[in-house]
Amino acid sequence: MEETQVIIRTEQLGRRYGAITALTSLDLVVEKGDWLTVMGHSGSGKSTLLNLLGGLDRPTEGTVQVAGQDLSGLSENELARFRREQIGIIFQQHHLIPYLTALENVMMAQYIHSVVDEVEARGALERVGMGHRLRNRPGELSGGEQQRVCIARAIINSPALLLADEPTGNLDGGATRMVLELLRELRAEEGFSIVLVTHNQEVAAWGDRTIQMDDGLVIRDDLVGGTPA
Amino acid sequence: MILRSALSLALLWGLLSCCLLAAGETGRLRRRIVLAFSFTAGAVGMLPLLASMPGDLPFALLRMFIAALLLAMVLVSSAALLSAPGRGVRSTIWRERCAGWGRKMAPVLFPALNGALATAILAGSPSTSRLTVVAVTVVTAFLVASLVDLLINMLPYRPRFTTLTLFLLASSLLFCSAAFSPRLDLFAPLSMKIMKFTHDFLHQFMESMLLPDHLFINPPTWNFVGFFFSQEIGFWGALLLWFAPVLLVCLVVSRTPLPSVAHVRQGARRRSLIAAALRERRGLLIIPAVAALVLAFSVYRSQFPDVLYWDPAPIAVEATPAGDIAIPLKQGELDLRDGKLHKFSYSQGSTLVRFFVLERGDAVVVALDACAICPPDGYGQGEGSVFCYYCKTLIPLETVGRPGGCNPVPVPFTSSDQTLRISTLQLVNLWNSTVQVTTKNAGGKR
Amino acid sequence: MIMKRIQWIIRVVMASLRFRTGRSLLLLAVIAMASSLAVALGMVTVSMERRISDEVRKYGANLLLLPESGRMDLGSGALAFGTLAEPAWLDATAVERALAGQGGRIRGYSLHLREPLLSGRVELPVEGVRFDQIRRMLPWWEPVGRWPAVESEVVIGADLARRLSLKAGDRIDLTGSAGVTAPMTVAGVVRTGGDEDRLLFIDLSRLQALSGLEGRVSQVRVLADARSGLLPLTAAALESALPGARAREVRQVAQTSATLLKKVQLLMILVTLVVLAASGASVTGTMSTTVLERGREIGLIKAMGATRLGTVLLFATEACLLGVTGGLAGCGAGVVLAEAVSRSVFSVSTEFTPLALPLAVTVGLLIALAGSVGPMLSVYRLDPVKSLRGE
Known part of the structure; x- marks a missing residue:
């Protein structure tokens, strides 16, 4: 596999919190443009993996390379820069800033990245179908709508990797489908890779590849174990 | 320094x-x-x-x-x-x-x-x-x-x-x-x-x-x-x-x-x-x-220049009965021709006149310790110049003794027998007219 | 379409402040209160000090020679001319001799004699002076009209002139206790804003003759060399040369106001310090709560890639905005407070000093920033992973 085609490469990646081992010797390679689903019950180490990939946390063992950068060698400020330039994050609790409107929430991401461009931010919200609710605060939006604002915010800076932590955890079936549909569409247009954490089999089916984790170990990888059922 | x-x-x-x-x-x-x-x-x-x-x-x-x-x-x-x-x-x-x-x-x-x-x-x-x-x-x-x-x-x-x-x-x-x-x-x-x-x-x-x-x-x-x-x-x-x-x-x-x-x-x-x-x-x-x-x-x-100016305390002088001030050019330790500023004061009634004697080049100059423009804050002596404390102007020694601008107002004097003679009448009049004008000019701000 | 960085930050900060209106207003009030106290303190101090130095300067003189038992009635507004408990005088010749004995230390002096004279049936407060001395000692006096040229001309204070409806050129007859009436002409009207406005100034020797007090003066104002502690020496020398006379430094006249000012100042400083400390603490408390509440938001901003300093900057701007606004509000309140204090304590009104504005803003900023140092540190330290996990 050529290096330019790889978005994530981890070698013997491990993370320990004191005596607790959250993640052990993970070797993972994800190709550019792939949609990787990580499954497992809570405490299986999938959130830890996501934090390590997003440069929010540092490994205690091994190395993690994302978009050609070795994250373990970066300083605090370089990590912040990596996050704003390469990573888009979507959370389960659609973490939006409560006092800013939908539009301003997207603009905040622009501000953190470089400069604020209102027209572009509006365009991004229109793309996720939120063009009619630009001036509403998060409290006035439904769960699905909030998650769509989050998606607009996550993709506004054209990240190489989109990390989604249970993005549909709080949504009903219809909204879930809409969100996933949106992600698929955007991936096709923008070409970013997705790592999505979930414990829902149906959601996992939307991805290209699924790994199953337990106790900080990958117990099943359908690239190794064959195509999913 | x-x-x-x-x-x-x-x-x-x-x-x-x-x-x-x-x-x-x-x-x-x-x-x-x-x-x-x-x-x-x-x-x-x-x-x-x-x-x-x-x-x-x-x-x-x-x-x-x-x-x-x-x-x-x-x-x-x-x-x-x-x-x-x-x-x-x-x-x-x-x-x-x-x-x-x-x-x-x-x-x-x-x-x-x-x-x-x-x-x-x-x-x-x-x-x-x-x-x-x-x-x-x-x-x-x-x-x-x-x-x-x-x-x-x-x-x-x-x-x-x-x-x-x-x-x-x-x-x-x-x-x-x-x-x-x-x-x-x-x-x-x-x-x-x-x-x-x-x-x-x-x-x-x-x-x-x-x-x-x-x-x-x-x-x-x-x-x-x-x-x-x-x-x-x-x-x-x-x-x-x-x-x-x-x-x-x-x-x-x-x-x-x-x-x-x-x-x-x-x-x-x-x-x-x-x-x-x-x-x-x-x-x-x-x-x-x-x-x-x-x-x-x-x-x-x-x-706020970091320069110390030579500014001796004025020596009080008295007038002779004829109404003149006589200052010997050299008396004891005082040598008026040493190139330094020498300040004197003379009081008549309520008026206290300050003036100085200074040798520049070869000539001795007598001037008021005040100029025609500024309030009479006086002068100090720096390198090759005197310095007006009020407007912070340097006056080159060469021009001290000439009237005009912020130059110290020159006082007419005669010199004989190694003694300077200054008419008190002229001195006090000069001082009063100078100081009256300059203090009024300051617009009452000081 | 690019929005300026500062514009964006202000927009966000304003939104955040509006979102928590109550708390923002509380913070504003606290900051405004502290800065208003500081402003009031500063303004009362400045304007009172100016007034005291004005009082000293209005006098021209820095030494007063008074007869031993004479009453002093200066610097106390309402008592312009009143009850002389025990008439006592100084001998003019002796005074002049004593002053001449001091040599160069005396820059100038003026002789004064205050006696009432009758104009028709009205008793007028009259001060006998030598006008040449007055002009030298008080060069800022500018009479409307002119200075008297001959002995029979007088200068009249503006208030008295209005009362008697006199103007320059008018005639006035003055009768002394000796029963002699002298016809006088008003040469000029003077307004000083002080007691002089209620006095009639006539030639000293004329007043002495009219009231039978030849060679007597009731007060001598002396301008002596005031450099490096010379004044007390001169005063002592004059007292020893003039038995029966007291030499007082004019500074003492203003002393009462100065002492009062010191006390009020001390009180205000104490109050201000307490209020500053208390408001700093309450800013810290409020800000800490806010930061705790906003932990998830801070984590989110950091997770999106803001640096630690960048995150702190947002919060610091918020504090600065509060500080500046609070300071401005405090400036207004402080001016009112200063006015109230100096009216009730000193019964004069303050002047507005433009310096109050920067002072108020600085105090407001200082409180807001100093109070939020701790909360700011926790913003800096906050770990995004932990704050985002906590639900």
């Missing part, structure tokens, strides 16, 4: 050489040699000037150069603002050509001027052995320059220079060096000139409009008009001119157009480019900010 100003001068030179080194294009070693050579040339070249020209002339000459530099900075920065990019091809070519010349000229011009300044300040008084001082100065200058260079190289962030900002900082450092000697300082004469200019202009204006003069204007109006005659107008005006180059350069920098990003498809990339350009533009403002600090410091220096 001289040691302190020498050290400060060396530090300023170190900074100057550093920014010239940082801004140059040619090899570092070559630039160093050019700088060193120019500095030495300036320092040594000042020597024959000091030796051959009388009194204050070399200083006036040097100050003229520095003043020309300030004027040039104001002109160049306004021109730069007016010919900001995007005003046609020709202006761009001109800008680049000027910048090229500037870059070539700076490593020679500034060190040479700085060297000359250093010599003039440190070896200005004829008593010291000039050659030794210059030699020590040059050696110290190099040592300090290397030290400062070493320290600056340890800084994590290196500001970027353009020709304009280089000139700005370099000339600010020069002005600051000049402010270490009241004889070379530019700010005080600048404010004086502006004060005089407004005064004369208003005067002429009022006269040409047939407006009545001082005495006939009612106090409130006079207080308002008085502002334009006051010291403040000179100070603020000079301040405006002083910082004009910095402001103009800041404007030039902030008007630099951002790169065109319309062709970049991806929004994030576009914004990154703009953010980078903005960051760079902000970085260009660092040098003007430093220059502003340096200029502010030199204003402070000029307003």
